[in-house]
Amino acid sequence: MSEKGANSGAAFLKFKKGGMNAAFNDFLAGLINRGKVAAVLAPQQVPSGGMAFPALISDPEKIKTDAFAPVLPVATAKMISALTCEAPLTRRVAAVMPNCQIRALIELVKLKQADIGNIVIIGIDCPGVFDINDYSNLKEDSETLFTALFNNVKKTPAKIRSACATCREPIPEYCDIAVGVLGVKDGVMLEPRTDKGRDALDGAGLDELKDANGRAKAVEEFKKSRAAADESFRKEHEKIQGIAEVTKFYAACINCQNCRTVCPICYCHECFFRSDNLAQTPNTLLAKARARGSFKMPLDTLLFHTGRMNHMILSCVECGLCEQACPANIPLMQVLKRVAADAQSKFNYIPGRHPDEEMPLKVFREDEFNNVGEE
């Protein structure tokens, strides 16, 4: 992947009367019509309205995506995994997604759960998304909401999820085509970042992006404000520490494991924490009760959470899907964001930067962490 400046070779997709979606859908349909891709994976409103799910669309006539819908019901990265885990695609598919999902996808590639050789990753500037329940109750259309989130976040009818309000990586970095919204007027920037991206844009008949001088600054300021929010969010929740506070934090957990079901990183078909490894027979349960006096059923709530952290936290991209899926409304990000930052910094690892980077637990150096085993 060649890193290029903000404006190099970037095209301009001008909005039409029908709004951003109309122009963007024409662009996506063009990709199929020109034979650049066989299908498109992008958020699209379900017929009843009220929710935008990733849709895999191969008929260009049926492209009615709502690509800018500020909602993330499921991990798009997992959908790409479903498409490519058995064998690489033989034809290209364009996939529209926010940066957190691109980063999760890169982690899945490292884990050999996905192949992006024939995926044209189209990354969109993300202003943050609403909780699914909030989103489905909102009356405004997605374009209005999306624009409002970028322009004046205080005037939006609901708050975006805390994971998004504190997101340090809202702008796509690793992708084939970057869709720039920030600092671009009356349209969006379509910047090819790879040969795959350049090929997809080839023949699209788009103008060159001319007026994007404000973009770099707008992006920088936007990222800065999110980073500041992240900093204070972590500080605010530092007090969730120690066995008393931690058990209180997870007190309402019903062991449903929704958090790992929706997690883009948790890919195991059979989770360790649902496996026979931790299964208890009636006799061992009773023996345990005798030994300890009493214990909560179901067992191992904290073991599940701390154990899951050990399995996935180095790859955690802080997308917040776990928190959104929690039926007990446990604000999981208050803990996970801190655990992720601390653990990832120990290995100088930032998940989702590039598929060629090694995952910390897959490699080692002989001369490192020399105090372990000696102190």
Added chain:
Amino acid sequence: MAKEFEPKIVGFLCNWCTYTGADLAGTSRIQYPPHVRIIRVMCSGAVDPAYILKALLDGADGIFIGGCHPGDCHYLTGNYKARRKMVLMKSVLETLGLEPERLWFRWISASEGQKFADSMTEISEEVKKLGPNPIKEYWNV
């Protein structure tokens, strides 16, 4: 009179080095505190953190993981991987304030019976200072 606190320590010992080292300590009749409950594993790198956490959250007062010296792993690199997993696990426990100081890691070879006994003595004393694992007071972990 209250009985002195006798900690329960769960030890995960690699079959090739530390377990054999413990064996040597035993056959050499070296005395050490009887607090460690040994689980023999094939390699320190094969210990999923979940098992260690299981012991800790079920109330073990201390956890000991013993592996071959760096460079001496029977499977060439298992202990280096174990080391990284330990760093991760300690980091998680530290952020959550769940007493990472109850976790102990040592490189003990098959010929180091004395080092095994000394380590057990040291760990027992340190864990005694920490006192009983407070997790035992929480029936809802």
